[in-house]
Amino acid sequence: AQSVTQLDSHVSVSEGTPVLLRCNYSSSYSPSLFWYVQHPNKGLQLLLKYTSAATLVKGINGFEAEFKKSETSFHLTKPSAHMSDAAEYFCVVSEPSGGYNKLIFGAGTRLAVHP
């Protein structure tokens, strides 16, 4: 079975500094990987996805992630944090299961952005 591990439950950065949210996965297939963001009291929204095309994936709001097969990682980055980036971020792997693609969610990383 596939799984995903988010290495930090909380990350705190200052506004204008880089963001790094770490994610490692285990998979016996060529995985599809995603990052979703959840703002307070909201549903989850897709940030970006990797589906075996380019290994560097660009998403919304200036976020990007790089798929590194040798490291089984899919870390999320942003060059400069904005206050509005404060949210919870979920790394997700897609696993074939019973004829459909089941999404396996990580535990989440809560990002705090300070002025």
Add this chain to the structure above:
Amino acid sequence: DAGVIQSPRHEVTEMGQEVTLRCKPISGHNSLFWYRQTMMRGLELLIYFNNNVPIDDSGMPEDRFSAKMPNASFSTLKIQPSEPRDSAVYFCASRGTGGANTGELFFGEGSRLTVL
């Protein structure tokens, strides 16, 4: 596009009462998912429908939980009788056919359930 619509947004009830959560997926989407989110367990998939048919209900906790999708535009998740440990945020998400291999789900804003 109105997005995935869930109701009620908040529900407070007493133990033993029946709870019904409702979801209207995005028009044209053929897959619907119910998730439960808690601090302790994170996001858990409860049930997945494809073309109104339940495909995977292995995440439904127990017989107190049931879900239906009578048509392509409506689904319910029912808990009867409810217990305090059912307190959580319940999300409905839908996916179109184009997203079947890319995993993009569109989530509603959730129904926050508190069982006293």
